[in-house]
Amino acid sequence: MSKVFQATASAPVNIACIKYWGKRDTKLILPTNSSLSVTLSQDHLRSTTTSRADPSFAEDTLWLNGKLDEIKPGGRLATCISEMKRLRKELEDADPNAEKFSHWRVHICSHNNFPTAAGLASSASGFAALVYSLAKLYQLPASPKELSLIARQGSGSACRSLLGGFVAWREGAAADGSDSFAEQIASEADWPAMHALVCVVSDDKKDTSSTAGMQRTVETSALFSQRLTVVPERMRAITNAIQNRDFDTFAAITMKDSNQFHAVALDTDPPIFYMNDVSRAIITVVTEYNRVALEKCGQRKAAYTFDAGPNAVIYAPRENMKEIIELIVSYFPQESFNDPFQLFGSAPVQGRLMDGFNEGVSKRFAIGAVKTLIHTCVGDGPRVRGDAESLLGHDGLPKSLA
Amino acid sequence: MSKVFQATASAPVNIACIKYWGKRDTKLILPTNSSLSVTLSQDHLRSTTTSRADPSFAEDTLWLNGKLDEIKPGGRLATCISEMKRLRKELEDADPNAEKFSHWRVHICSHNNFPTAAGLASSASGFAALVYSLAKLYQLPASPKELSLIARQGSGSACRSLLGGFVAWREGAAADGSDSFAEQIASEADWPAMHALVCVVSDDKKDTSSTAGMQRTVETSALFSQRLTVVPERMRAITNAIQNRDFDTFAAITMKDSNQFHAVALDTDPPIFYMNDVSRAIITVVTEYNRVALEKCGQRKAAYTFDAGPNAVIYAPRENMKEIIELIVSYFPQESFNDPFQLFGSAPVQGRLMDGFNEGVSKRFAIGAVKTLIHTCVGDGPRVRGDAESLLGHDGLPKSLA
Structure with a gap:
């Protein structure tokens, strides 16, 4: 039985106190102003995502809440996935002992535990869970702050869901967006009430x-x-x-x-x-x-x-x-x-x-x-979930479709 | 039978296109910005007011839509009435032949032809009709612009109801409010459509x-x-x-x-x-x-x-x-x-x-x-109404209460 390259993670919803509204760069998703949010507990609201890489997969594929979702070339999903593959490739290039699978296609399955009809923004927790599960799949040493730079390119406010507690998204000044990241200003333990x-x-x-x-x-x-x-x-x-x-x-x-x-x-x-x-x-x-x-x-x-x-x-x-x-x-x-x-x-x-x-x-x-x-x-940042919570079956397809 | 000192006038509603919102002087009602409105036709929406001065009246009294209204000392109604009396007094002092009745008390009866429950602002047309009827009662030579300075002190937007057509209320700069008046920028005949x-x-x-x-x-x-x-x-x-x-x-x-x-x-x-x-x-x-x-x-x-x-x-x-x-x-x-x-x-x-x-x-x-x-x-400015439309009876009390 061959090794399975797979990781499952969950990420929280965040609700801003200082609102993000306006981009100065629409492609890189760089905001016109800094914003600040509270990360809500994953015990109640979360997105869960399983990512798997496999040489047999024909193309990158994503299922959201049980439905196949399109990964448009050059779109936000594609950007996040290719950025994560790039980081894995860097790691592989730097370490001769690292397993080489950054070029394999991935299957990604994501699920929100709250109904879309509830009207709660799911893109923040969704992109955070996507990026975090890929970071675990690729065993990246990247910090939440580094991952926030990538999640930001999926959905601006998603960068704030990479951390728990109270989180600032710095607007930054660099044209390449390298200083427009999220950072924790206080943890959930600092103000649990x-x-x-x-x-x-x-x-x-x-x-x-x-x-x-x-x-x-x-x-x-x-x-x-x-x-x-x-x-x-x-x-x-x-x-x-x-x-x-x-x-x-x-x-x-x-x-x-x-x-x-x-x-x-x-x-x-x-x-x-x-x-x-x-x-x-x-x-x-x-x-x-x-x-x-x-x-x-x-x-x-x-x-x-x-x-x-x-x-x-x-x-x-x-x-x-x-x-x-x-x-x-x-x-x-x-x-x-x-x-x-x-x-x-x-x-x-x-x-x-x-x-x-x-x-x-x-x-x-x-x-x-x-x-x-x-x-x-208030709650913590993304969590690694055990294999028991995997959303993909042995065949690499969503369990919900089995 | 003694002479009756009385006048009836009607005044229109106006609806602003550039809004008045904010005072730089709350007592004189001086605005933080100029505003501009369209005067609506009195054929459909109007306030009608009859004002009478009589030596037998015990105090200044106002009825609004058939109900006695309080004229608070130092309040907006009192300010408008005393300003109009002051102008009459000036005229009397300047002209030895002028009849002397500026010191008599007045009875004022006002009526809106639209229900208060409709939620339409009636203070603009109401104060404009009040000021205009007193101007006619006192036979003042004052222009609409001069009267607008007084109506403004009753209700800011009332100054714009002293003129027909398209009306600008200039914010002015003078501390005494003397340059914060309404003026017509186009008449109803300029754009009747x-x-x-x-x-x-x-x-x-x-x-x-x-x-x-x-x-x-x-x-x-x-x-x-x-x-x-x-x-x-x-x-x-x-x-x-x-x-x-x-x-x-x-x-x-x-x-x-x-x-x-x-x-x-x-x-x-x-x-x-x-x-x-x-x-x-x-x-x-x-x-x-x-x-x-x-x-x-x-x-x-x-x-x-x-x-x-x-x-x-x-x-x-x-x-x-x-x-x-x-x-x-x-x-x-x-x-x-x-x-x-x-x-x-x-x-x-x-x-x-x-x-x-x-x-x-x-x-x-x-x-x-x-x-x-x-x-x-779009419609014209305040109109003088004939005696047949008087809201006060021979006894100087509202006909509606008879």
């Missing part, structure tokens, strides 16, 4: 893809250049806040930056909308929650942020999360709630408002306006 | 008042200062476009400026939202309509704009309006439609999409999402 509640919001409108949308903003928004002058100070301030576990400052900056990102999207011609009436109601409810909290204890207790879609992610210290879930359920009732942190014991989650909360700030929505709530926390 | 469709949109959220909202933007939006650098060129360009009846340029600037105003509102902390999902759908539908028009004839055919609320106003040349109404009715069906320009004859209005229109750009809404459509056009 950072929790997140993903509110999956229904949507029946057509989305503008973020790739197309961000370049339209760069080209047409008269306000966009001002945003670029604002971000560096926000990066400094939120990094400090994270390193000092200053949630109040973290929350203030996170919410402002989410709103500013959506503001420049709206200032685009034609305008781009990602938030809908439910998103706006979540903002209103969190704003009122913080108003009461500021009055009572001088500190914000939650921070919303919205990516290029209607879903909210609410960051909060673990100790506030029960109260926040009860608040959200009051306005956006749920059929059921999965309670991974055992906040509610065996009792069903009931809506409840904190003392002093002005319940008239928003109307109450029907079941389904927020489709599901996912409670998670 | 300019029509407007008001789409009254349902809303169940709480609004942030524009007075409070705009100052929060000035204080907290990091993008707002950039807007101030953008507006002067837009003012120049749209003035040119209007004077040349260049609808395409007028439309491009109008839509961009509406979106930018809502963008800085969203960049405010906490953020301010005025548009809702129906507003966004109207934008999407007009954007697609213009896309087809640009493809077919290289010209935009409609321009949306949104004030501090969810209602859309769609500007378009008269010749496009039938097509636009059919388009809007396709997505936002109406129980009925008042057809003042006889576009549809006796047939009911049916939804219809132009050739090439991608009908999937938006879902179709239910009846009631757009509560009503009001078709109107």
Whole structure:
């Protein structure tokens, strides 16, 4: 029985607090501004990828969520795969004892444990898992930072999913992108109390893809250049806040930056909308929650942020999360709630408002306006997975197709 | 029978193409930027006000839409009334033959012919009608421009309702506000084909008042200062476009400026939202309509704009309006439609999409999402109304209360 060249890895989702919106180089995916995100736990949301190299494979092939995906020549997938093969080739050339398989074709099988219909961005975790599984397959000594340079060329925000904890993506200045990488500014162990509640919001409108949308903003928004002058100070301030576990400052900056990102999207011609009436109601409810909290204890207790879609992610210290879930359920009732942190014991989650909360700030929505709530926390970077979790069968084809 | 000192006037609504948002002086109501609006026809939307002075009146009293309204000392109403009395006093002091009644108390009765529930801003037409009726009562020689300085102190945008056609409100530079007035840049006769469709949109959220909202933007939006650098060129360009009846340029600037105003509102902390999902759908539908028009004839055919609320106003040349109404009715069906320009004859209005229109750009809404459509056009400035239209009875009290 011949040796199998294969590796399986998983990678996390990340949700930015300082948003990435705009490229200065669309081919290399170099951003117009630095960004910063929180890596969410893979215990709840992850992409898992198995990569295998074999001399018998006729061509590089990728299956995503059980379906064959096209690897377009010169496209983003092809770039990531050829960059990883190039690194393996370098290693082979430098070490006469290294096994020579960088020229073999690969089969790659990837799976997200969250439904695409949930509207959660899967390209970040997906490209991070792809790059990380290939790095393990090729036994590369590359650091997460080096791998982030490659994942970035698959999907910009994917570079931030190569690390756990709190991650900055430096915009860099080099024309070749060599200084536009991700680095950890604090680990998940530095601030383990950072929790997140993903509110999956229904949507029946057509989305503008973020790739197309961000370049339209760069080209047409008269306000966009001002945003670029604002971000560096926000990066400094939120990094400090994270390193000092200053949630109040973290929350203030996170919410402002989410709103500013959506503001420049709206200032685009034609305008781009990602938030809908439910998103706006979540903002209103969190704003009122913080108003009461500021009055009572001088500190914000939650921070919303919205990516290029209607879903909210609410960051909060673990100790506030029960109260926040009860608040959200009051306005956006749920059929059921999965309670991974055992906040509610065996009792069903009931809506409840904190003392002093002005319940008239928003109307109450029907079941389904927020489709599901996912409670998670800050987590680690990509993980190597054992062979038992391989997505490819002995025949090198997806197990899900067997 | 003694002489009655009384005048009745009506004043129009105006809807800005370059938005007023932000004060540099909150007491004098001096704006941070110039703005520009279209005055809508009083045949369809107007405020009517009767003012009477009488030695028997015990105090200045105002009724708005049949209800007693408080004239707060030092407030905006009190300022407008006392400024008008001051001008009368100057006239009396200068002319020994002038009748002396500037010291008498006044009764003022005002009525809007559109329901407050429609969510149309009535403060502009209301303060313009108030000031104009007092100017007639006091037989002042003041020009509309001079009166606009006073109406401005009641409600900023009211200054633009003192003139018909296309009106610029100059931001001015003087600390006393003496150069922050409205002036006509083109009359309604210069471009009579300019029509407007008001789409009254349902809303169940709480609004942030524009007075409070705009100052929060000035204080907290990091993008707002950039807007101030953008507006002067837009003012120049749209003035040119209007004077040349260049609808395409007028439309491009109008839509961009509406979106930018809502963008800085969203960049405010906490953020301010005025548009809702129906507003966004109207934008999407007009954007697609213009896309087809640009493809077919290289010209935009409609321009949306949104004030501090969810209602859309769609500007378009008269010749496009039938097509636009059919388009809007396709997505936002109406129980009925008042057809003042006889576009549809006796047939009911049916939804219809132009050739090439991608009908999937938006879902179709239910009846009631757009509560009503009001078709109107550019119109003239305030009008003197005859005694038959007086809102006050012989006893100096509102006829509506008799």
